[in-house]
Amino acid sequence: MMISDLITENLIVTGVVCSNKEEVLKQLFEMLYADGCVEETFYEEILKREKIYPTGLELLGCNVAIPHVSPDQVKKSAIAIAVLKTPVIFNRMDDVNLEVEVKVIFNIALANGGKQVEVLQKLTALITDEAFMEKVLEAKTPKEVQTIFKNGGKK
Amino acid sequence: MKTIMVCCGSSMVTSTIAIKKLTEVMKKTGIDAKFVQCKFSEVSGKIESSRPDVIVPTGSLDEKLTAGIPVVRGTSFITGINEKATIDEIIKILSK
Numbered sequence: 001m002m003i004s005d006l007i008t009e010n011l012i013v014t015g016v017v018c019s020n021k022e023e024v025l026k027q028l029f030e031m032l033y034a035d036g037c038v039e040e041t042f043y044e045e046i047l048k049r050e051k052i053y054p055t056g057l058e059l060l061g062c063n064v065a066i067p068h069v070s071p072d073q074v075k076k077s078a079i080a081i082a083v084l085k086t087p088v089i090f091n092r093m094d095d096v097n098l099e100v101e102v103k104v105i106f107n108i109a110l111a112n113g114g115k116q117v118e119v120l121q122k123l124t125a126l127i128t129d130e131a132f133m134e135k136v137l138e139a140k141t142p143k144e145v146q147t148i149f150k151n152g153g154k155k
Numbered sequence: 156m157k158t159i160m161v162c163c164g165s166s167m168v169t170s171t172i173a174i175k176k177l178t179e180v181m182k183k184t185g186i187d188a189k190f191v192q193c194k195f196s197e198v199s200g201k202i203e204s205s206r207p208d209v210i211v212p213t214g215s216l217d218e219k220l221t222a223g224i225p226v227v228r229g230t231s232f233i234t235g236i237n238e239k240a241t242i243d244e245i246i247k248i249l250s251k
Binding site for chain 1: 163164165166168169171172175195213214215228230233234235236
């Protein structure tokens with residue numbers, strides 16, 4: 001499986017303006033749910049998990065968050081993406097007491113978690129690539145984001 | 156044989172990435188090591204059964220749970236920032 005198999009246009013939003021992470025996560029959940037990827041309880045589980053084990057990552061380029069929950073909440077693997085116009089605050093994965101302003105959110109829904117190692121590895125390689133993330137931030141439409149990942153995922 | 160415990164919040168996503176990277180490091184450095192992968196909530200119990208030489212949590216793990224076993228924070232395996240320092244620290248502990 002390639003990373004581009006998991007990233008589809010209908011699961012991407014760009015130019016998002018939200019006042020907090022809950023609003024963004026709700027949007028992402030609604031897309032995933034409408035597409036039959038996740039259980040109805042996915043959103044609650046995501047919020048619960050963010051509280052205890054947050055997923056905000058402070059990176060050299062663009063800060064991101066990678067919210068995810070256990071595979072039992074997932075029916076069909078997918079990665080939903082929100083590119084924000086104005087950042088929202090997440091707590092940091094490496095220290096729950098610290099906050100980070102996040103501009104791109106990858107809501108990872110994997111039906112069999114650890115087995116998709118290559119996909120996860122590829123995703124981490126891409127989110128830590130400053131030039132790549134700059135392109136994602138500049139993308140105007142979901143289609144553009146999808147294309148960027150399709151091309152970036154090949155390298 | 157050394158034992159490395161790699162743990163994360165709940166779904167094995169980030170610990171899987173860390174194990175993948177550490178497997179390559181162990182191969183390169185010739186350290187004979189095996190991995191125990193678990194959730195943060197399982198750490199106490201798994202320490203008893205697996206007796207790890209080092210614990211690598213990808214997020215903030217309550218160190219009260221780790222029974223004095225050395226802990227090296229492994230978030231850098233996800234962010235790539237200071238990854239080398241993390242690896243060096245783990246190798247140093249395992250080489251003792």
